[in-house]
Amino acid sequence: MDAGHPPCFVRLPLLLLPLLCGAAPAAAAPTGGSDVAATGEFWHITDLHLDPTYHLAEDPTKVCYSSKGVPATHAGLFGDFLCDSPYRLIQSAFSHMAPLTRPEDFIVWTGDSPPHVPADELSTDIVIQVISNMTQTIRQHFPNLTVYPALGNHDYWPQDQMPTSTNDIYRAAAQLWKPWLQPEALLTLSQGDVSSSAALKVFLSRFVFCPVPAGGFYSQLVKPGLRVVSLNTILYYGPDKVTRNMTDPAGQFEWLEQTLEKAAQSLEKVWNLSLKPDLVTYRTLNVAFFLLQVYIIAHVPVGYLPFARNTTAIRESHNERLVAICRDYSHVIAGHFYGHTHRDSIMVLLDKQGGHFNMGTYGDWLTSGASLKWTFEELQFNKSVMSSLCSASSLCRLEYIMTEAFGLADLQPRSLLQLGLSFMLPQTKAFDKYFGHYMVGYNSSIVCEGACKVSQVCAVLHLDRLSYSKCVAKGE
Numbered sequence: 001m002d003a004g005h006p007p008c009f010v011r012l013p014l015l016l017l018p019l020l021c022g023a024a025p026a027a028a029a030p031t032g033g034s035d036v037a038a039t040g041e042f043w044h045i046t047d048l049h050l051d052p053t054y055h056l057a058e059d060p061t062k063v064c065y066s067s068k069g070v071p072a073t074h075a076g077l078f079g080d081f082l083c084d085s086p087y088r089l090i091q092s093a094f095s096h097m098a099p100l101t102r103p104e105d106f107i108v109w110t111g112d113s114p115p116h117v118p119a120d121e122l123s124t125d126i127v128i129q130v131i132s133n134m135t136q137t138i139r140q141h142f143p144n145l146t147v148y149p150a151l152g153n154h155d156y157w158p159q160d161q162m163p164t165s166t167n168d169i170y171r172a173a174a175q176l177w178k179p180w181l182q183p184e185a186l187l188t189l190s191q192g193d194v195s196s197s198a199a200l201k202v203f204l205s206r207f208v209f210c211p212v213p214a215g216g217f218y219s220q221l222v223k224p225g226l227r228v229v230s231l232n233t234i235l236y237y238g239p240d241k242v243t244r245n246m247t248d249p250a251g252q253f254e255w256l257e258q259t260l261e262k263a264a265q266s267l268e269k270v271w272n273l274s275l276k277p278d279l280v281t282y283r284t285l286n287v288a289f290f291l292l293q294v295y296i297i298a299h300v301p302v303g304y305l306p307f308a309r310n311t312t313a314i315r316e317s318h319n320e321r322l323v324a325i326c327r328d329y330s331h332v333i334a335g336h337f338y339g340h341t342h343r344d345s346i347m348v349l350l351d352k353q354g355g356h357f358n359m360g361t362y363g364d365w366l367t368s369g370a371s372l373k374w375t376f377e378e379l380q381f382n383k384s385v386m387s388s389l390c391s392a393s394s395l396c397r398l399e400y401i402m403t404e405a406f407g408l409a410d411l412q413p414r415s416l417l418q419l420g421l422s423f424m425l426p427q428t429k430a431f432d433k434y435f436g437h438y439m440v441g442y443n444s445s446i447v448c449e450g451a452c453k454v455s456q457v458c459a460v461l462h463l464d465r466l467s468y469s470k471c472v473a474k475g476e
């Protein structure tokens with residue numbers, strides 16, 4: 001999270017933010033046969049923002065560096081709203097999550113480990129130390145789980161300035177995440193530190209064939225039928241001066257298209273090779289689609305910021321391209337999960353005609369020792385948000401279950417679209433409820449109506465410039 005956010009949100013103690021953006025074939029609900037691989041659960045954690053300086057001090061301005069001198073008047077063992085996360089809060093959240101975890105689960109972790117402090121209080125070494133600390137802390141609590149990380153804008157020094165080639169931080173990340181990621185993933189994350197066979201590939205590709213892109217992104221198969229694509233959207237982030245004039249920084253767009261194209265092709269193979277013949281006979285091609293789902297994960301999200309007018313989270317030109325690619329491959333993309341905004345929100349990507357959606361984008365977050373658990377069964381997602389302060393006396397509690405809170409049958413794009421459309425209807429409380437969750441229950445006397453509501457609703461349903469502008473024009 002960064003400049004442009006309302007001041008009351010500038011720092012939240014702990015952001016575990018799951019963000020899932022889902023793409024689904026519009027037709028054909030699954031017709032039974034739950035023996036396919038696409039069933040399971042995963043956690044989404046994000047924006048941990050560890051502040052190692054947090055401590056209970058007599059002088060409230062000295063509680064944490066991240067309050068930048070503003071008095072932290074409600075400081076407790078587990079944090080203060082004005083401070084980034086104390087280590088104890090993060091540990092407490094993970095300790096609460098661990099017993100709710102099954103061996104076959106996995107974790108999506110969308111970045112931002114360091115605190116919000118001025119650049120001169122950090123350094124490349126400190127940023128690496130903090131990422132290392134968070135990596136080890138996650139491994140200690142979830143020793144048997146694979147974690148799919150994405151880099152955040154604070155996971156660099158100076159913040160936001162991610163380069164398009166390898167550097168100390170990409171190399172450190174590759175080293176730290178070796179227990180989770182395969183050599184091929186480490187290769188695009190950072191050419192610098194890879195196994196010998198991958199190194200050979202790098203050598204060949206550098207000197208013999210074409211250059212291998214390396215820029216803090218990767219893709220990896222989670223299990224047959226499910227692939228994670230972790231994007232480095234900091235390369236598209238406005239404050240990143242390094243990439244400002246580039247149309248395709250680090251070649252990530254081209255790589256993304258190739259990766260999704262390969263996924264689309266292997267989907268065909270999966271359908272032919274690994275399905276039992278009787279399943280094939282009664283499943284339509286559409287049903288086969290979700291045998292190969294791709295989850296896009298990244299820190300800075302696609303689309304428009306819900307709390308601002310006409311402002312994309314990444315640069316507008318890069319947003320247009322990313323939206324176009326997601327539309328082209330919406331038949332293989334099952335979900336998107338982002339962090340960064342420290343809010344709990346959803347997005348649904350409609351196709352160009354605006355009539356049929358072909359993809360649902362799901363944004364979420366958790367705060368204050370929160371954790372979020374997704375369950376998925378084929379394309380049916382459940383989101384339960386656990387939030388609020390975890391402390392010795394009051395353990396993390398369940399904040400809400402999305403389907404129950406909004407009376408939805410499921411969280412498929414179709415249902416989320418209906419929910420988004422209902423926000424504008426008079427006489428419905430759905431939007432107020434949505435906004436309360438968006439604020440993570442921070443202050444229920446803050447209301448969002450008029451222009452505020454138009455910005456929110458247009459950001460839920462319109463991710464590209466043309467349709468967003470039309471939505472805003474209609475709303476005013």
Ligand SMILES: *[C@@H]1O[C@H](CO)[C@@H](O)[C@H](O)[C@H]1NC(C)=O
Pocket residue numbers: 052087132133136137
């Ligand atoms: C992480 O940082 C915290 C706070 O500084 C410290 O107490 C803890 O020992 C560190 N853990 C690891 C694994 O480095």
Ligand SMILES: *[C@@H]1O[C@H](CO)[C@@H](O)[C@H](O)[C@H]1NC(C)=O
Pocket residue numbers: 103143144
């Ligand atoms: C991790 O896996 C090992 C070996 O299967 C098992 O003994 C251990 O209990 C597991 N640990 C956790 C925390 O699930």
Ligand SMILES: *[C@@H]1O[C@H](CO)[C@@H](O)[C@H](O)[C@H]1NC(C)=O
Pocket residue numbers: 241242244245
């Ligand atoms: C980007 O382009 C502008 C205008 O062409 C130029 O002034 C600026 O120096 C360029 N920035 C970078 C980082 O190359």
Ligand SMILES: *[C@@H]1O[C@H](CO)[C@@H](O)[C@H](O)[C@H]1NC(C)=O
Pocket residue numbers: 268269271272
């Ligand atoms: C399945 O395999 C058959 C025979 O190899 C092939 O003709 C057909 O095109 C394949 N179908 C798909 C969807 O890949």
Ligand SMILES: *[C@@H]1O[C@H](CO)[C@@H](O)[C@H](O)[C@H]1NC(C)=O
Pocket residue numbers: 310316469472
């Ligand atoms: C939104 O921003 C874009 C570029 O930043 C600009 O071209 C457009 O006119 C703006 N639209 C509105 C409705 O303000």
Ligand SMILES: *[C@@H]1O[C@H](CO)[C@@H](O)[C@H](O)[C@H]1NC(C)=O
Pocket residue numbers: 375376377380381382401403
């Ligand atoms: C989602 O939640 C509903 C209501 O709690 C439950 O009936 C359903 O089985 C859940 N689905 C999954 C995939 O967990």
Ligand SMILES: *[C@@H]1O[C@H](CO)[C@@H](O)[C@H](O)[C@H]1NC(C)=O
Pocket residue numbers: 443444445446
């Ligand atoms: C909650 O919001 C209201 C209205 O904006 C404001 O007056 C009040 O001070 C806020 N309370 C807190 C605790 O921030």
